[in-house]
Amino acid sequence: MDTEEIFDRLKPLYPHEYFSTERDPFYILISTVLSQRTRDEVTEVASRRLFEHYSTPVQMVGADVKSIESLIRDVGFYRVKAGRIKEISQILIDEYYSQVPACMDELLKLPGVGRKTANCVLSYAFLEKAIAVDTHVHRISNRLGLVDTVTPEQTEIELQKQVPVSYWREVNELFVQFGKTVCKPLSPDCEVCVIEDLCAKKEKKK
DNA sequence: AAAACGGGGGC
DNA sequence: GCCCCAGTTTT
Structure with missing residues (x-):
């Protein structure tokens, strides 16, 4: 399958770049x-509110946990995350x-950082060629027939084989946006899908 | 492999 | 009221 075609068609639909306003690792x-x-609207508000008060590792360490908790109260698992x-x-x-390491092995040592989060940091903060596989990327990659995998890590490995390196950084954002608006978990809106003809599951529908 | 962590928004 | 959400850790 021509994977470039997929991204070339999705790109015009989702030009916005995630974390476009912030570059601080x-x-x-x-x-x-x-x-x-x-949800990212909630995340966005909470992140900004938190960083208005504490914006460096030293300030975070100096802050009272209760204070951090109250600033991020509306995100899921807020006590654990604080x-x-x-x-x-x-x-x-x-x-x-006090710097964020730009390397997968070191990032994975941080509590609360798994492959998805580490790859997001590598991709968005350090512009490394990394594919961050979340539930959207995992689901859509399998639906399209790009991969046939069970775990997100398998998907990451298979996508690295299927997708040209120059597209790796775009996969996450494009598939997430596509997954939230069109190729939804249940009842995907195939009638408005611009890549339905490339989809392995199109015939299974209806 | 499955459970647990968890508040907020959509229907 | 019930279900899902830009996952990770623990059992």
């Missing part, structure tokens, strides 16, 4: 942690001179 790391299992933000900040100070 620490902000991207923390806001990505906050985004886990939480604790992890302090843990992460302390590790960055102790191990990385």
Whole structure:
């Protein structure tokens, strides 16, 4: 299958770039942690509110956990995340001179950071060629027939084989936007889909 | 492999 | 009231 065709057709529909207004790796790391299992409108507001008060690892460590909790009260798992933000900040100070490491192995050592979050940081903060596989990317890659996988990590590996490197950084945002608006988890809107002719599941519908 | 963490929004 | 959401960690 011609995978470039997929991205060339989706790109004009979703020109907006995620995290377009923020480049600070620490902000991207923390806001990505906050985004886990939480809608992005909520995440956006909470991240900005948090960083208006504390914007560096040192400030996070110096802050009262209760204060951080109250600032991010509306995101999911906010107590757990508040604790992890302090843990992460302390590790960055102790191990990385208060900088966010630009390397998968080091990122994965941080509490609350899995492959999806680590790949988002590598891609959005450091512009590395990384594919961040969340539930949307996983679902859509399988629906299209791009991959045939069970776990997100398998999807990441298979996508790396199927997708030209120059598109790796775009896969996450394009598939997430596409997944939220058209290729939804249940009842995808195939009648308005611009890549239906490329989809392995189109015949199964109806 | 499945459960647990969890508040907010949509229907 | 019930279901889902830009996942990760623990059992």
